């Protein structure tokens with residue numbers, strides 16, 4: 001049996017980088033802290049805690065301990081507070097998020113009214129707004145954009161996980177108001193790439209396993225995309241859920257995973273499929289014992 005794991009299965013580049021930064025820091029100065037959990041996956045948060053990477057929400061006295069800024073980034077005020085409290089900062093803000101933060105700051109300084117297309121409550125968006133000196137406005141959709149007053153110079157940037165379509169619709173609505181409008185497409189394509197790769201893989205295999213939390217929106221979406229190719233698709237949280245009958249007689253199995261699924265869970269699933277395949281092969285090779 002051939003087992004193919006999608007290249008972009010699981011964590012995106014930014015999250016992988018933040019975890020690696022934290023692990024490296026914990027080797028030298030254990031424990032280290034992260035400002036909020038590095039990833040929304042309870043098993044991975046637990047594993048990181050055991051490795052001395054502790055998520056905190058309140059910033060106490062640092063006493064020279066290291067604090068990791070997660071991939072979503074944070075505000076300049078928070079960064080300053082952390083330094084003043086005596087922490088060593090390891091900034092693992094994803095470079096794509098950093099780009100949006102820098103643009104928000106620069107464009108505000110150049111006199112643009114910055115508009116961020118995104119989710120007002122999301123820490124990434126709150127961070128970007130912070131870098132604009134809290135002058136940036138946030139809109140979630142074209143309807144909200146339509147309610148913005150007229151500004152002579154507007155710069156529009158996007159939360160990295162925005163859908164392109166929504167971003168450009170907002171830009172169009174703002175353009176209709178007149179004045180100068182500068183759009184900056186700061187969308188990161190990690191999610192789209194993962195989805196497209198999984199769809200393609202599903203068309204090339206006989207059964208597809210999607211690994212991730214059953215309540216994870218992006219994992220469910222991946223499973224829907226794979227199932228839409230008519231290849232039998234199963235969503236599993238862990239290796240023990242895989243049923244031998246799903247794989248019986250199959251020559252090619254594809255594995256993909258949601259954005260919050262750690263590599264070690266994907267590897268456990270791959271190993272389990274491999275074990276089941278060799279067991280099936282061994283059973284096929286057992287020759288019936290002749291009587292007499």
Ligand code: F3S
Pocket residue numbers: 012013014015071072094095096097160161188189190191
């Ligand atoms: Fe991940 Fe960075 Fe994109 S955190 S989703 S690679 S913006």
